[in-house]
Amino acid sequence: MKNIPFNKPYLTGNEMNYIKDAVDLGKISGNGFYTKKCQDLFQEKYGFKKCLLTTSCTDALEMAAILLNIEPGDEVIMPSYTFVSAANAFVLRGAKIIFCDSREDHPGMDESKIEELITPKTKAIVPVHYAGVACNMDLIMGLANKYKLFVVEDAAHAIDSYYTGKDGIKKALGSIGHIGAFSFHETKNIISGEGGMIAINDEQFFDRSEIIWEKGTNRSAFFRGEIDKYNWVDIGSSFLPSEIIAAFLWAQLENLEKIQKKRITIWKSYKDRLKHLEENPNVKLPVIPAYATNNAHMFYVVCNSEEQRSSIIEKLKKANVLAVFHYLSLHKSPFYQEKYKGPALENSDKYSRCLLRLPFFFELGENTIDLITNTIDETIKAN
Amino acid sequence: MKNIPFNKPYLTGNEMNYIKDAVDLGKISGNGFYTKKCQDLFQEKYGFKKCLLTTSCTDALEMAAILLNIEPGDEVIMPSYTFVSAANAFVLRGAKIIFCDSREDHPGMDESKIEELITPKTKAIVPVHYAGVACNMDLIMGLANKYKLFVVEDAAHAIDSYYTGKDGIKKALGSIGHIGAFSFHETKNIISGEGGMIAINDEQFFDRSEIIWEKGTNRSAFFRGEIDKYNWVDIGSSFLPSEIIAAFLWAQLENLEKIQKKRITIWKSYKDRLKHLEENPNVKLPVIPAYATNNAHMFYVVCNSEEQRSSIIEKLKKANVLAVFHYLSLHKSPFYQEKYKGPALENSDKYSRCLLRLPFFFELGENTIDLITNTIDETIKAN
CATH class of the missing domain: 3.90.1150.10 (Aspartate Aminotransferase, domain 1)
Structure with a gap:
């Protein structure tokens, strides 16, 4: 009898064609034609203000931690029932993780238990939309506003999923907090093997996000012709994926x-x-x-x-x-x-x-x- | 007249076939069939003791900084004429970078100027084999032994290049220091768009390297059947590239x-x-x-x-x-x-x-x- 795996990556048919095309375009490193196509589509379709593809959701969360200037002494609240990367991304910057219990009826964090975990050291809340099902974002954003905290939505599971607030407005998950993080790991709905994306909804992070993404340099501004040499201006990493990965992802997105x-x-x-x-x-x-x-x-x-x-x-x-x-x-x-x-x-x-x-x-x-x-x-x- | 670019990625012909094969094998996330093939080849051909593919050379350097337990107060010596990631990888862990001048006759660091930069806080030397041309590793390893320092070879340019020591033994660059870091960025000899590898030559780092690579979990041991659940055991990140990238790289390595x-x-x-x-x-x-x-x-x-x-x-x-x-x-x-x-x-x-x-x-x-x-x-x- 045939083995039924837990997961099987799905090919839409155009993945190889687009990878070949990226090679023909002469650029298979990051931040090229297909990266922009994917980012533009995500921005238009879901209302994320600025999207940057990353090599994983882990890397998107690490970018978030750097953007929020997380440092030793800061506390970050997140569910305990979640993937290790949500925690590690903030631990790498020195944060203390404050774990919140899950809901009785759902693995997502129990929104009613967040407020008692907030202290003067709290800097961010990281709700995880488990299985793509929204947390109660009205409650979470209300707390964030009340205590001046940042919200990073861990939307690893949550592409193409929505939350309807008390105001009746339906918003894509990942577009509600200051920052959202997505995964395109092979087990997700839309895949690129390993892969992810950071969605930035707060304009104060736009410029720095490009710098952190490009190894702490102003290379993006250089390629736009805004400066004549690019330089080391900040901390950062190589968060951007190959065009090979972006081309693969584009074939998925078309479907x-x-x-x-x-x-x-x-x-x-x-x-x-x-x-x-x-x-x-x-x-x-x-x-x-x-x-x-x-x-x-x-x-x-x-x-x-x-x-x-x-x-x-x-x-x-x-x-x-x-x-x-x-x-x-x-x-x-x-x-x-x-x-x-x-x-x-x-x-x-x-x-x-x-x-x-x-x-x-x-x-x-x-x-x-x-x-x-x-x-x-x-x-x-x-x- | 035709434009002559600075760089043009070269396809050997089998890249798409191997990507398709990875998909057919049912696994396009990291640490699969092609990742192991590439790692095994590097180990056998160049004498690196343990290789792990990474999403970039930047990430390989970040892994090195974590493996060396770099922390605030530590000093790391490297050339000033180098890529920003060599510095950022250690700055992200809190290190102070001590910059060394280049040689008069070569952009690599001037080995004769390293010793005067060493202090009780120095933890590592990061020689960069610029243009794939070896630094004088006898001098550098001599200093490392004398002062009990680690050496991380930034071999981003240096695949398939060698150093012959005073003992007459010819060694692959990246196999001499405690750790080596390679790049497969599209501008390198062997490419995967974005991509890299850490080569670990000191056995004390073997076990922890797998953990850091797999998001701070003991997932590698889990997949080998050594434990029945994998767990959060350390800091780490998602350093491993998609099998899509590894399959592409394998086609390059065959050529x-x-x-x-x-x-x-x-x-x-x-x-x-x-x-x-x-x-x-x-x-x-x-x-x-x-x-x-x-x-x-x-x-x-x-x-x-x-x-x-x-x-x-x-x-x-x-x-x-x-x-x-x-x-x-x-x-x-x-x-x-x-x-x-x-x-x-x-x-x-x-x-x-x-x-x-x-x-x-x-x-x-x-x-x-x-x-x-x-x-x-x-x-x-x-x-």
Whole structure:
């Protein structure tokens, strides 16, 4: 029987043509024709004020930390149930990470618990839109305004997803905070192998963002003819990806609607087939709040125990299907557990133990979804 | 008349096939089949003990700074005539950069001036093998041993180039210091658009290098089956490039000998046609010391003034040829000039004002080299 992977990168068909074209244009280093095309499209389609492609979402978060002038003594609030890079990007600049618990009904951070974590040292809040589902941005931006904090949206999962505020205005995730960070890692909706983007929504960061992106030099201004030599003017890194990566990404972006339509179909198939579990106290299905859209980044179930999750993983493995758990609470990690002095984060730990991600990729067929959901049903009944 | 660019990326022919193959293998994120192939080849061919591909040479240098535990108060010695990333990588960790002058006969750092820059705070020396031509590594490693310092070879230009020590042993550049850093930027001999590699020659850094490379996690050990969950264990970043980049690089590496043979022919053509200038006090040609090999990364001339250089650039521009200058002394940069308290670095400033790089790429023809060298001759005579 065929192996069903957890993820399978999807090629739209034009990736190789555009890479070849970039080579023919004579430039395959960063910040060329395809990089600009991608950045322009993101800006126009989603209303991000300024976009810069990066080699990863990690690098976008590191750019954010540099732009915010994070330094030793600063505190940054983020969920514990998230990817290590959200924390590391700020730790590299010397920040102390203040971990917030997840919501009871969703792995995203519990917005009601943020305010009690704010101190005079707090500099930024980093909400993570887990599975592409928006955090309550009205609450988060309200706190940011009240305490003069920056908000960096970790939108790694959240391309083409939206939040509708109390004012009724629908905004793309990543366009609401001062800065947004996206991932185009092969497991995401739109991919370039490794890849990411920083979306800058606060104009005060525009000029410096280009400098930090280009190794701390004013090379972008040089290429625009604004200066006659480029020079070392700031800290920075080589955050910009090759045109090879940008050309690949452009082929994906041209097919964004097709990809999203298919992924939403897959998500709904999972949901329909598992709908009866909504009445089962043993397993929880994803919740999409009224203010959020569903970009079909991921389908997961939350088991009632680690044992139940392991038994489902085992049963699926016997059916040649790879389902995987996700993050481990960062506040309990070998790197941070001794530094962590806060309260127990029970929801975060629950998702660490109990959340199970099901295979999700463009070419996933209905028959396979049947196989997977039937196997889950059988395992839950047998327990 | 056709424009002659300064650089033109060269495709060997198999780049697209290998990218397609990586996609078919189901993995285009980092640390896959082609990444390992490239790393293994580098290790075997050049005797680097452990290689990890990175998204840029900048990132390889940043990894080095993290591996060496560079922290505020530490001093790092490097040439002022070099690329900004060598400095920024260490500045990002809090180091103070101590700039060393270039040699009279070569843009590489003057080895005889290093010892006087060493203080109890010195932690590392970063020699840059400019144009792929070795620094005197016996002298540098001797100082490192004497004062217990680390050596990070910035071998961005120096793939496939060697140094022969007093012991008569010929070693690949990047394999002599504790760590080496390489670039595969589109202007280099072997390219992947943007790209780089860290070569680790000191075993004490092996385990931690994998962790830092994989975002501060023990993911590499997880994939080898050594642990059952991967976790946050250290600082780190996403230093690893996409398999798309590694697949491209592999196609280049398969043609390394062909590429090098052609580049050396081009270099010799330049040298032969400009040989008569060796008796002209107005212009200097590249010098290759007896202990160094020539990997034909670059051909440059050192003019006798900035005015002479500008007139050659202008004359070549009229012939539709793009020749370019190179670094500006970092100690005089807007970012560092106020922090710099050392002596004047006259050779560094001389190369900033007077060094001119000539077009250099695989497809550069003999007729074009004639055109370029004749134009240089005419301009010098007219001055």
